[in-house]
Amino acid sequence: MLTTGGAMVLKNPQLQSEAVTDAYRAGRLRQEYRAPQAMTGRVAGYLLAALGLPVGAVGAMLADKQPRSLTPTPTPHPDDQGRLVITGDDLQAELQTRIADLLYANDWLRACLKSNAVIICGDMGSGKTTIAAAIALLRELLWGWETAILDPHADDNLETWLNGRVFGAESLASKTPDYQIADAWGQYRQRSQAHRSLVLDEFSSWGVGGEKSVLGSLTPDVMKHGTADARKFLHHVIYLVHGEENGMLGGTHVNSGWQVKLKTKAVGIRLVADYDDWGEPKFTGKAEFKPAGKDWTDANFQPFAIPGLLKPGALKAQLGTALEWLEIGIDSDPCGEQLLDPKLKQAIEAELTQSFDDPALIQRLENIAQGPVIGHPIDGTAASEPMVDWQVVKGRPDAVALVAYLKRKKMAEVDPRKLQQNWGRNQGLKAEDIQELLDLLTAIGAGHWLTDASAQPKIWELRISPDHLPDL
Known part of the structure; x- marks a missing residue:
């Protein structure tokens, strides 16, 4: 259309053979000559050319495969009872389709996901942690890879990490x-049976104290692992560093040959930060990419733009509900300690003592004792279910939300760590808060602990069927 319009603009009667002949004759006789004009064709040409511009712009937009969001919108389908439902498999499949579109439009991200070593380099605030978190999450959503995050400043980054066990x-x-x-x-360095992501944040600072420091003593082995062992161990290591010189990769005490070898083998990402008027760093979305196997030189880095859906906070905003549904999140108790603050523990014990001294509760316990439950209602073998005073729960919004969650998920047995990871953190609840809520439900007879206080992991079980939980 654009070409045709341009041709019509340029085409003019004086260029045709008859017009040229008339002009030539007038010139020979030194007579005045007025060339004929055809304005209709010229106007039509301008219109066609003008229409070609927006049509071309629309074509460019349609050719752009960059997705604008990863938020899944799966189509409900009828279950056995004719109800429209969305299953976890539906959600997972929809997410994987959207991620596939994202990878199709971003070669650099596709290379990062499959590489056994990725080095993300940039100043503070450039987005290193954000990009590493995105890579680890996409790997789990696509292939179910386990993630371990080793971050000396993890307390500052807990809101940024999206999945896995966070140490530090x-x-x-x-x-x-x-x-x-x-x-x-020491635990994750071993050969694994399935692929796993190992994220090493602030790796530039690990070797600051030299080989005699705790982290500095690890860096030679960490570097060697990335170059020699990661592939055969099914490990995919992400190194986050502030600079490109060899000392930034594990410290000056690490063999420089290992550092050069790792930088050549790894996929390289350079992030560009900017600063506001107050000197605070900010994410720009500008970066450069080096394929694996290329030397770490400027000639091998090509610029690219990070998609807006990967900017800080974007993935959590888009996928928060879906991740909760799929039970994907960070492990709030990576070391399996179930820490409880002494003051909080004292307060809980005082609350429980006061609750158990309540005459109404004692009467309820006596009623339960007089009519014991034979078997378990979840197995369909119970003669009756215990009497539970749900009025106690109604005064606690967090307890009401927990009961609703157990009913919706049909959860009969509860691992407190997983409960905090998959539900509690979205409610702003810590491990000790989950413990207190389950103790409250235990006190009113709704459930009981299957393991003693020293066992790990601790397991809690409902004493009634999840289907019989009330709508509070």
Whole structure:
């Protein structure tokens, strides 16, 4: 259309053979000559050319495969009872389709997902943690890969990480971040039966204390693992560093040959940060990409733009509900300690003592004792279900929300750690809050602990069928 319009604009009667002949004759006789004009064709040409511009723009937009969001919208289908439902498989399939579109439009991201080593380099605030979190999450959504995150500053990044076990947060374990990471590296460095992601945040700082420091003593093995063992161990390691010089990869005490080898083998991502008027770093979405197997030189880095749906906070906003449904999130108790603050423990014990001294509760317990439950209602073998005073729960919005969640998920047995990871963190609840809620339900006879206080993991079980839980 654009070409045709341009041709019509340029075409003019004076260029035709008859017009040229008349002009030539007038020139020979030195007579005045007025060339004929055909304005209709010229106007039509301008119109066609003008229409060609928006049509071309629309074509360019249709050719762009970049998805604008990963938020899934699966189509409900009828179940055995004719009700329209959406299953976890439906949600997973829809997410995988959208991720496939994202990877089709972003070669750099596709290379990162499959590579055994990725180095993400950039200044503070450039988005290193955000991109690493996205890579780890997409791997789990596509292929179910386990994720371990070793982050000395994990307490500052807990809102950024989206899945996996996070080591290095003092709020989640009793050990210091360095010793958490050292223990985790010893555990996850071993050969695995399935692919797993290992994210090493702030790796530039690991070797600052030299080989005598806790983390510095690990870096030579971490570097060697990335270049020699990761592929055969089914490991996919992501290194987050602030600079490109060799000392930034594990410290100056690490063999420089290993550092050069890793930088060549790995997929390289350079992120560009910017700063506002107050000197605070901000995400720009600008980056450069180096394929695996290429030397770490400027000539091998090509610029690209990070999609808006991967900017800080975007994935959590788009996928928060879906991740909760699929029970994907960060493990709030990576070391399996189930920490409970002493003051909070004292307060809970006082509350439980007061609750058990309540005459109404004592009477309820006596009623239960006089009419014991034979078997278990979940197995269909119980002669009756215990009497539960749900009035106690109605005064606690968090307890009401938990009962609704157990009923919706049809959960008979509860692992407190997984409950906090998959439901509690979205409610703003910590491990100790989950423990207190389950103790409350235990106190009113709705459930009981299957394991003693020292057992790990602790398991809690409903004493009534989830289908019989009330709508509070």
